[in-house]
Amino acid sequence: MKKILKYVFYDIIRNKIVVAYTLFLLMLSIGLFNFGGNPDKAILSLLNLVLLTVPLISIVFATTHFYNSYEFMELLVAQPINRKKIFLSEYLGVACSLSGAFILGVGVPVVLFGASLTGLYLLVTGVFITFIFVAMAFLASVITRDKAKGIGIALLLWFYFALIYDGIVLFILYSFSDYPLENTTLALTALNPIDLGRIIVLLNLDVSALMGYTGALYKSILGSLWGIGLAFGLLLVWVLVPYLSSRRIFSKRDL
């Protein structure tokens, strides 16, 4: 498996997109840290930008990569290698190189300008989000053979999690505002990895005081070490569910 992983890495590194992505994140983070002066504020702005761009770039890049590696996988499937290993190598290759770009692009400035626990949470969340959206991209790619359709599904997934979902949550909160919704909100958060990531980081900033009763509930549940562990556990579930289901489809389909 290491051998296959080596060639996947080799293929991605020659692709300039990952380098461009690293530089983009690097400029973004350095810029934000130099604007604000207050590192907490910079981390907050960075969080919002990261939660919008990282899923988008991860999902689009991973989907196109998967379709472009079709020939590579076809070549390997006729060799004495387990399909699951081929799939895992592809997944790790993409997810690790994008995470590496993220750690370089965001991690280095955070350590330089605003090293704190919140900064660390931001990094871990970003890496999780990368792994989650690469897994979703692979799911979109194994569902259909058509590249254009696959990228369409991937973009829809991004739209849903990054934009539409928040609208739905707001709608629910607004329509049922007469009822106690604290626990519902908590459950709704768990259903969207981007929101989950946002809450994890926000709760470590002082701004959580602005979030009212729900914020207080979040703080009481997620503020503890146990709660943070639960939140990261949920993120892990968000990695595993799309990854395992896409692997299942991949190993049971014709090439």
Place this chain on the structure above:
Amino acid sequence: MITIENLRKSYGKLQVLKDVNVRFETGRVVSIIGPNGSGKTTMSKCILGMVLPDGGDIKINGESILSQHAYRSQIGYMPQIGRYPENMKIRQVIQMIRDIRRDAKEVDEELIGLYGLKDMYEKRMGALSGGTKQKVSAALAFMFNPQILILDEPTAGLDPISAEILKCKILKEKKKGKLILITSHIMSEVEEVADEVLCLMDGQLKFHETIASIKAQANEERLSRAIAKIMNEED
């Protein structure tokens, strides 16, 4: 060596293979013929595990190969249309496969030499002509001295000289006691290299006999006529 039992496969509503039962013995060259879309490629891809059958079983040396992978170290496969990562060079593709198959004891580089692939090592796969890609596929199929060779229309894109080289190689490997499955449409070629002919039609086995007995049955000297005769008779 290979036993196929009640193999069934359909793509959606289209039934490609309908209960195929065949046995292939070692040391033979078997030519798989049949009209376009009769299931030849699907059958060979089933043996390779690239296409997963809906029903039935495939056994190699008595062991079922379904959802296995290690058995593929005994198989060399040359696809109909070789598809390779576009931005890899010939050298890299060959090196990669060798790297993956490092446990193979013998490495047979005869075809690389005969096809002069070393002179083109630095060319990108995406820039190669169809024929050159076929040569790379052929070289890779024969490289690890496999016991079974599956060649899907091997000479389709090759120039006459390269096709001749390949045919000589096939006969040479046959003498080593290997099983070689070839799908082909060119009857003269079938006659030259094959011992047995297996004919698929609409996903069903039409016949599987030695060339001599086909000729005797149809009372014809030329294989193409004999096969045409048999097919017409059965209609």
